Amino acid sequence: MTIDAANRAAVKRMMEARPVLIGVAAAKDVVPGMRERLLLHAGPPIRWDRMSGPLRGAIIGAVLFEGWASNEDQAVELLRSEEVAFEPCHHHQAVGPMAGVISPSMAVYVIEDATHGNFAYSNLNEGYGKVLRYGAYGDEVLAKLHWMNEELASLLREALAETDGIDLRALLAEALHMGDEGHNRNKAGSILMLKALAPVIARVAPTETAGEKVLQFIGENALSVLNPVMAACKAMADAAHGVEGSTLVTTMARNGTDFGIRVSGLGDDWFAAPAPTPDGLYFSGYTSADANADIGDSTITETAGIGAFAMAAAPAIVTFVSGTPQDALNASLEMYEITVAEHKHFTIPALDFRGTPTGIDIRKVVELGVTPRINTGIAHREAGVGQIGAGLARPPIEVFENALVAYAERYDI
C-alpha cells in the first residue's frame, strides 16, 4: 500500500467514525488503566519538576479533591515523593482541556464511536473564572468540582440513560453551520446539547431546583460541550490511528511545557518540542509576559478537522481570538494545503459547503513549512490565576520533522 493509500484509509476511518455521547461515569470505573494514585494530564508525558504553573496547580487541586492531602504543602510533598503517578490522558483514551487533569473519582463523559466500537473519555467542563483546568485550586474551585461530581454528574448520567445518546458528529455538523468552530467557540454546540438534554432533565431531576441549577449551569457555560466534543474528536482520531504506513497526525497535545504529536503509522511514540506561547487578545490587566506556554488536549479538535481548521465557519470568533473575519477564512483555506481530505460530514457554508480540511499529513507540513493552526485559551503562567486571554498558536515544526525522520527510519525509506 502506498503512503497516499494508507492516508486515505486512515482519514476515511476518521471521517466515518460516529462518536455518540452515551453516558457519564467515574473515571476509575470506565477509563482503561485508571487506578488509585494516578493522575492523567494533558499533552505528552512530563515529570513534576518540568511541569508549568497551571499544570502543577491543577495537579495540586486534584490531590486535594481526592483527599490524598489536606492542604497545599502536604500535596506538594506527596507529589515530590513520586507516590503519585502522572500519565497523559491520551494514554488512556481520554482528553482534557488546558491542564486536562483527570483523577480516579472524577466524573467523565463516555463517548462511543458507533462505527468502530472504540470509546473515548473527557472530564466535565467547569465554566469560567477560577477553575482547575487553568490551575486554580482554592476552596471555591474544589467546592464546585464536588458539586459537579455529585449533583451535575448524577443528573447527566440519569438523563443520558433515558436517551439514545447524543450523536456528537451530527451536533458538530450543525454547530459549524451556527458559527462555531468547535474548539474556542462552542456557543451553538453547547445549547444544542442543552436542547437535547433539557426535556429529560426536567423529567428525571430529583427536585425542581436540582433541574433548574443543572440547566442553568449547562446553559450559561458556552463551553459546556467542549469536553464531549474533544472526546468525540479523540474517538475519531483514535479510529484513524495505527494504520500501517500512514503519515497522518492522530494526536496533537500540549502539557504547558512541551507540544507533542503522534502519527498513525508510528505507533505510540510522541514527537515533542517546547510549546509556543499563543498570540492573542488578553483580558484587561494581562499581557503576553503573563502567559504560560500553550497547554491542553483541545488541539484534538484541529487534529480531527475542526477548531482553527473550521474557523471560516466561525467569523464571530475573531472578537476573542484576534484578527478579522478574512483571517478566519484564510485560516481554513491554508489548512487545505497540509491535509489529505475534505470532511464528509463537517462543512463550511461560507466556503460553499466545502468540507473542513481534515487529516494533517506530516509530509505536507514539512514540505511546505506550514504548521497546523490552533485556536486556544491562554493560561496565566502561575498556578491558580486562571485564564488571561485567548488566541492563536502553531506547533513547533521540529515535531513534524522529527516524526518524518522517524517515519523514514521505521519504514526504511
Next chain:
Amino acid sequence: MTIDAANRAAVKRMMEARPVLIGVAAAKDVVPGMRERLLLHAGPPIRWDRMSGPLRGAIIGAVLFEGWASNEDQAVELLRSEEVAFEPCHHHQAVGPMAGVISPSMAVYVIEDATHGNFAYSNLNEGYGKVLRYGAYGDEVLAKLHWMNEELASLLREALAETDGIDLRALLAEALHMGDEGHNRNKAGSILMLKALAPVIARVAPTETAGEKVLQFIGENALSVLNPVMAACKAMADAAHGVEGSTLVTTMARNGTDFGIRVSGLGDDWFAAPAPTPDGLYFSGYTSADANADIGDSTITETAGIGAFAMAAAPAIVTFVSGTPQDALNASLEMYEITVAEHKHFTIPALDFRGTPTGIDIRKVVELGVTPRINTGIAHREAGVGQIGAGLARPPIEVFENALVAYAERYDI
C-alpha cells in the same frame, strides 16, 4: 426638518427600541381593540371574498377553535354572513406569520419596548406539518392549538413571570452571530430562548412531564422564536412610525392576495398591490403551480433590518431558500442601497461586523428600481395543505411608487 433628518430621527428610534419579551396572555386581555367576533389576519385589509385559500383555511380554523361554529360548513356560512369582522394584525400592534390569524382567546406573546414604552404582540408558533398558519384546520391542528393555548401558554406565562423578561434585541444580535437571519432561519434564536427559559420551566412546571413536553416542543421547533422576534420587530418599526416627513417604510405585510406597505410620515394609509409568488425550493411533489401568493406579516423582520437584509449572516440558509452563500452575501450588500442606516446592534461578522442595512427609504427604492428582498415560506394555494417550500420574494414596485406619489401630495412637494 429635511426628509433626510426625518428619516434619521425615525431610524434612530427604530434602532434604539429595545423589545423585551415580558409575558404571555390571552389576546382579548391585552391586544388593543381585540373583541368578540373579531379575527386578526396578516397583511393589509381584505374581505372574505378576496382571501386566498390558506388565509380562508386559517380563518375557518380560528372560528372552529373559538367554538363559533361546530363544523366547516357552519363556519363558512358564518363568515359569509359578515357576522365576523376581519382586521389586520397591524391595526392592533400585532403581527402573525403566514395567515397570521389571531382570535380573541388565543394566547399571545407580550413584548414591551423598554426604550419607548410601546407594546407589540404575536401568537405562539405551532411548529411544522399541518398548522393553522398555513391554512390547515383539521382536528389535529385544533387539538394542538388547544394544548398550546392551555398547557404551553400557561407554563410560558408562569416561567416568564419569574424572569426579568428576555431581551429580544440582545437575543437577535447574538443569533445573527450564530448563522440566523431572524426570518426563515431561527435555529439559534429558538434555542437561545430555550436556554433562557429551560431552568425556570424545570422549576415551575406543574409536573415533570409537563416541563418535559414544553421543553421538547420549544426545542424541536427551530421557529419557536420567530413569533416573539416578529413582535420585537413590530415594536421597533412602530417606534419609527409617525415621524412627520419621514419616507421610511414601517410596515411590509402580505395577506396572500395583496402586498401592502405603510410609511412613517404617511399615517395609517396602506399602499397595496397584488402579492408576488415566491421563487424558491419546493418540497418533494410540489411545484410553483401549487404556490399561493406571498403571505404573512413576517416581512416585519426585513422592515426592521434583519431577515433577507441580514442574509449575509446566515449562509447556511441557502439550503432551504435556494441560491449560494455568495447570493446571501449579495442580498445584504444590495439592501444597503435602499436603506438609510447600518444597524447599531445587529451586525454581520462576515461583513467585518458591519451593521445590517436598516430603514427602507421609499425614495431610494423608486429611484434605483431596487425593491426589498424577502425570505419567506411558501404556502399551498389550497386551504389546509400547508407549507410546500421556502424561497425568496420581492414586493411589487408599485406600492413604493404609490406611496411616493401620496407623499408628494401630502407634503405638497
